[in-house]
Amino acid sequence: MEFETVIGLEIHLELQTRSKLFCSCSTAFGREPNTSCCPVCLGLPGSLPVLNRKAVELAIIAALSLQSEIQKESRFDRKNYYYPDLPKAYQISQYDRPLALGGFIEMKNEGVKRKINLERIHIEEDPGKLMHSGESIFDSDYSLVDYNRAGIPLLEIVTKPDLRSGREARLFLEELRCILLYSGSSDCRMEQGSLRCDANISLRPAGSKTLGTRTEVKNMNSFRAVEMALDYEAGRQAAILSAGGSIIQQTCHWDEGDRKAIPLRGKEGSSDYRYFPEPDLLPLILKSDYIETLAASLPELPSQRRIRLMEEYGLDPADAAILTENRSLGDLFEVAAGEYKDYRNLARWVRGDLLYLLKGNDRNPSEVAPSLLIELLTMLDEGEINRPVAKDLLANIVKNGTNPRELVQQKGLGRIADREKLQPVVEKVLAENKDAVDSIKQGRKKAFAFLVGKVMAATAGRADPEKVQKLLRELIN
Numbered sequence: 345m346e347f348e349t350v351i352g353l354e355i356h357l358e359l360q361t362r363s364k365l366f367c368s369c370s371t372a373f374g375r376e377p378n379t380s381c382c383p384v385c386l387g388l389p390g391s392l393p394v395l396n397r398k399a400v401e402l403a404i405i406a407a408l409s410l411q412s413e414i415q416k417e418s419r420f421d422r423k424n425y426y427y428p429d430l431p432k433a434y435q436i437s438q439y440d441r442p443l444a445l446g447g448f449i450e451m452k453n454e455g456v457k458r459k460i461n462l463e464r465i466h467i468e469e470d471p472g473k474l475m476h477s478g479e480s481i482f483d484s485d486y487s488l489v490d491y492n493r494a495g496i497p498l499l500e501i502v503t504k505p506d507l508r509s510g511r512e513a514r515l516f517l518e519e520l521r522c523i524l525l526y527s528g529s530s531d532c533r534m535e536q537g538s539l540r541c542d543a544n545i546s547l548r549p550a551g552s553k554t555l556g557t558r559t560e561v562k563n564m565n566s567f568r569a570v571e572m573a574l575d576y577e578a579g580r581q582a583a584i585l586s587a588g589g590s591i592i593q594q595t596c597h598w599d600e601g602d603r604k605a606i607p608l609r610g611k612e613g614s615s616d617y618r619y620f621p622e623p624d625l626l627p628l629i630l631k632s633d634y635i636e637t638l639a640a641s642l643p644e645l646p647s648q649r650r651i652r653l654m655e656e657y658g659l660d661p662a663d664a665a666i667l668t669e670n671r672s673l674g675d676l677f678e679v680a681a682g683e684y685k686d687y688r689n690l691a692r693w694v695r696g697d698l699l700y701l702l703k704g705n706d707r708n709p710s711e712v713a714p715s716l717l718i719e720l721l722t723m724l725d726e727g728e729i730n731r732p733v734a735k736d737l738l739a740n741i742v743k744n745g746t747n748p749r750e751l752v753q754q755k756g757l758g759r760i761a762d763r764e765k766l767q768p769v770v771e772k773v774l775a776e777n778k779d780a781v782d783s784i785k786q787g788r789k790k791a792f793a794f795l796v797g798k799v800m801a802a803t804a805g806r807a808d809p810e811k812v813q814k815l816l817r818e819l820i821n
């Protein structure tokens with residue numbers, strides 16, 4: 345039987361505030377364990393939460409950037425459960441009155457336009473962090489707990505079950521991260537845990553409209569792992585269903601080493617949590633003009649920038665996509681484009697050689713001075729240097745911030761176009777490659793390109809290719 349895969353994601357993001365959601369403890373990453381805690385985030389008796397205004401603001405900005413509808417009145421609730429990372433034995437979250445409802449992300453999957461709808465977006469506090477003594481939770485003798493993370497503001501984003509493959513889930517997450525980075529609400533670092541994703545997945549007979557029984561997969565620590573875990577789980581479910589079995593609703597733990605999703609526990613239902621309104625916090629009431637002010641302050645979002653880059657600079661969709669995906673690369677392009685007007689050439693260099701060099705040298709686009717890039721391309725356009733030399737100069741700009749014009753003068757890297765200088769080189773190449781000269785005389789064109797290459801090599805790529813061709817023709821005849 346043919347199955348359709350159905351996936352919905354629950355994404356948790358740390359909001360970039362300096363202090364926690366309900367107390368003034370610092371949210372800085374990488375501090376000594378248990379040094380950023382107070383009676384509020386440890387849930388000591390008699391302590392009272394105070395809502396962090398900045399967290400609400402960032403949450404609204406994130407929700408607006410995802411086209412989600414901000415609710416004028418939302419509420420905090422207690423989600424009750426016991427786990428060692430949760431000192432209060434309840435998490436303050438939002439349940440039936442979330443901050444925002446609906447929203448969507450539009451993206452492309454293999455050229456096909458896809459609209460992935462969101463269910464809801466709400467604010468909650470992060471629990472602490474457990475650190476297991478062994479490789480994984482299964483082979484640990486004991487676990488340690490760090491409460492520095494307890495109380496850090498999180499945004500939970502829940503999608504509708506609109507995703508259809510592991511790959512699509514990954515593309516969605518990449519686009520989501522891009523949008524949130526542009527909006528400035530979270531730094532979205534999966535490896536530091538500031539973006540986490542649980543995936544719900546089920547199969548159904550192709551063409552069916554009802555949802556199948558789902559499993560939930562947790563513990564993926566990269567977008568690639570999300571894709572792999574979902575592909576694995578889709579395969580596992582397909583095998584069971586094809587053999588006439590049925591899926592048990594449960595939570596699985598993705599094991600990165602074994603590339604397997606291991607069943608962890610039966611999936612809990614919301615009634616297990618005994619949600620009730622948080623008695624220590626007032627409902628969150630937002631005024632329209634406050635929401636409007638934030639909406640007006642939203643920066644340009646990736647989908648808008650992609651279109652603008654095409655309209656304003658005449659870039660093709662692929663160039664616009666790459667320059668948008670990497671925000672600071674796009675910024676570098678736009679600053680340089682302020683002075684350098686061959687936009688498409690600029691885009692080709694920026695997304696091609698420059699991006700490659702940045703990655704290889706672990707540099708950020710913001711470390712490259714646009715003026716040096718402009719200088720380099722101008723020298724190339726005016727025929728002062730050749731392409732291979734330009735590539736070397738670009739590497740020097742990325743690695744050392746060297747001014748290309750100065751380097752050309754210092755090292756004599758300029759283009760060689762003088763007849764007096766080129767002729768001896770060409771003569772030498774001709775003398776050393778008599779066979780090639782013979783085959784040219786027999787009409788073979790390949791041998792001509794071979795000789796041009798030899799002259800270029802002999803001048804370290806600096807000879808003017810047109811002059812070289814002219815001289816070669818002249819001297820052969």
Ligand code: ADP
Binds near residue numbers: 351353545555613
């Ligand atoms: P939970 O109680 O586990 O939080 P939700 O109803 O909030 O469950 O849904 C969590 C996520 O699971 C959502 O992204 C939703 O789209 C997705 N989901 C729900 N049912 C299914 C299903 N049958 N198959 C795949 N995904 C599903």
Ligand code: MG
Binds near residue numbers: 354502
């Ligand atoms: Mg949920």
Ligand code: ZN
Binds near residue numbers: 364367368382386
């Ligand atoms: Zn605290």
